[in-house]
């Protein structure tokens with residue numbers, strides 16, 4: 001049954017001390033589609049992606065990738081599974097001491113043992129895909145604007161053409177035109193490479209542009225999941241309030257009563 005899904009997270013829970021961040025989160029990610037996770041700040045979206053990536057160990061639940069429960073696998077197998085995933089972290093997470101092209105080519109050179117000579121042209125081509133010219137390749141991250149660093153992070157995520165792509169707020173800090181370019185690129189990765197994409201974003205324009213499926217998380221659980229075409233008629237008051245950015249509604253009431 002899970003084989004229809006590239007990723008199946010079931011009953012995933014994670015607490016940090018007394019803070020219960022994920023409380024039995026269930027998320028099914030269809031193969032070769034673009035899933036977008038929406039939800040308020042601090043609701044556990046990044047923590048869930050990090051659990052799937054194996055960077056955070058959940059307290060309970062199952063996480064299957066291609067039908068394999070990764071939580072039951074040993075370190076080597078987990079590493080192999082992680083190789084399938086390209087990730088754009090929220091802050092870019094670039095290596096300051098490496099040049100831009102070395103950052104982009106990092107996975108190619110470390111994971112696939114490609115020589116610098118072979119990897120550099122691929123890095124330059126990926127930089128081109130995110131709208132950065134070859135002159136940027138030899139710079140260091142500190143010499144770039146925040147938006148440019150984000151695009152470098154994106155080029156790094158897609159460099160190895162992974163089967164799974166995670167994007168944590170890919171358009172935050174970008175101007176609207178560049179955000180459009182990045183949204184197109186995410187769609188292109190899914191359409192042309194057949195990748196399975198999971199994106200976290202607060203940008204509703206982006207949601208409508210890139211999502212096949214939308215999942216909304218609230219208080220550590222997924223409370224609605226459906227095709228993008230049904231988002232406006234979800235019949236869920238929490239979803240409605242969130243997508244329209246209304247101050248009043250069940251979410252605000254929860255905040256006030258907290």
Ligand SMILES: Nc1ncnc2c1ncn2[C@@H]1O[C@H](COP(=O)(O)OP(=O)(O)OP(=O)(O)O)[C@@H](O)[C@H]1O
Nearest residue numbers: 016019021039040041042043044045046047048090
């Ligand atoms: N390693 C950690 N140790 C302790 N607390 C953590 C850790 N990682 C995350 N948290 C806490 O878990 C909660 C959820 O964090 P998370 O980054 O998943 O939120 P988010 O939904 O991605 O929010 P945003 O939209 O603001 O990025 C936060 O309160 C955060 O402080």
